[in-house]
Amino acid sequence: MPFQIIINLVIAFIWMFLKNDWTSVTFVLGYLLGLVLLFILRRFLPGRFYLWSILAIVRLFLIFMRELVLSNVQVIKQIISPRLDIQPGIFAYPTELKSDWEITTLACLITLTPGTLVVDISDDNKVLYVHAMDLENSKEVIKQIQDTFEKAIMEVTR
Amino acid sequence: MSAIEISKIVIGILILIGALLSVVSSIGLIRLPDLYNRTHAATKSATLGILAILLGAFLFFWIVDGYISARLLLGIAFVFVTAPVGGHLIGRAAYNTKVPLWEKSVQDDLKNKQKQRVEG
Numbered sequence: 596m597p598f599q600i601i602i603n604l605v606i607a608f609i610w611m612f613l614k615n616d617w618t619s620v621t622f623v624l625g626y627l628l629g630l631v632l633l634f635i636l637r638r639f640l641p642g643r644f645y646l647w648s649i650l651a652i653v654r655l656f657l658i659f660m661r662e663l664v665l666s667n668v669q670v671i672k673q674i675i676s677p678r679l680d681i682q683p684g685i686f687a688y689p690t691e692l693k694s695d696w697e698i699t700t701l702a703c704l705i706t707l708t709p710g711t712l713v714v715d716i717s718d719d720n721k722v723l724y725v726h727a728m729d730l731e732n733s734k735e736v737i738k739q740i741q742d743t744f745e746k747a748i749m750e751v752t753r
Numbered sequence: 754m755s756a757i758e759i760s761k762i763v764i765g766i767l768i769l770i771g772a773l774l775s776v777v778s779s780i781g782l783i784r785l786p787d788l789y790n791r792t793h794a795a796t797k798s799a800t801l802g803i804l805a806i807l808l809g810a811f812l813f814f815w816i817v818d819g820y821i822s823a824r825l826l827l828g829i830a831f832v833f834v835t836a837p838v839g840g841h842l843i844g845r846a847a848y849n850t851k852v853p854l855w856e857k858s859v860q861d862d863l864k865n866k867q868k869q870r871v872e873g
Contacts (some may be wrong), residue, residue: 667774667801670794674781683790683854706837707800712793714844726789726844 771805796840
């Protein structure tokens with residue numbers, strides 16, 4: 596992905612040199628032109644067309660914002676409710692992600708989602724130990740949410 | 754009503770939500786039973802509260818004064834990156850120094866890992 600972005604920037608600068616016009620409008624025009632060229636030539640470049648990766652990052656960010664708001668609503672409900680009706684616990688969550696970067700992102704996302712907090716990561720990077728605020732009624736939901744997170748992260752780095 | 758009036762109302766609501774979230778998270782710090790549950794309250798509600806307050810301040814200076822403060826946006830980004838890491842490290846340090854879970858906790862998978870480490 597970084598390689599394709601650099602090529603796109605170079606094309607934009609070449610466009611500016613060709614037009615002999617040093618304004619941001621020309622730069623944006625050249626960048627869009629480079630985007631079209633890269634899309635046509637995508638078979639010859641390493642990796643997939645980089646716009647899809649950027650779209651995946653944007654999607655991950657939107658999912659993240661939604662989960663953040665939902666998690667706050669849930670935590671507030673539990674704090675304000677008159678009777679403290681929670682069953683906390685630590686459960687092991689096996690992950691399929693490989694690289695350090697992906698696992699760090701997943702851990703940050705889990706920490707900021709409904710009632711879960713990453714407490715420890717196993718030595719071989721295969722299991723995350725997650726502290727859940729309310730284990731019983733949210734375990735299925737948590738699994739589901741984390742599957743969507745893992746999928747979204749994989750979309751970015753595939 | 755002009756656009757500025759409407760945006761002022763939105764900004765006011767944003768800052769009020771932020772302040773309320775901060776209050777709720779401090780109530781959570783007092784009410785919840787053990788360290789791990791308190792970390793939940795501290796990391797989540799406080800993060801969103803700070804986000805709402807900073808966003809409100811950013812929009813206020815932008816719309817009312819016409820001044821775009823990139824530092825507020827950077828502040829939002831930094832809080833977002835660092836808050837979960839802080840929560841994770843506090844929880845991990847507490848577990849490794851054997852701070853007990855609440856007695857009503859249901860499950861503890863991490864115990865097995867610690868045992869294996871001692872035996873191996």
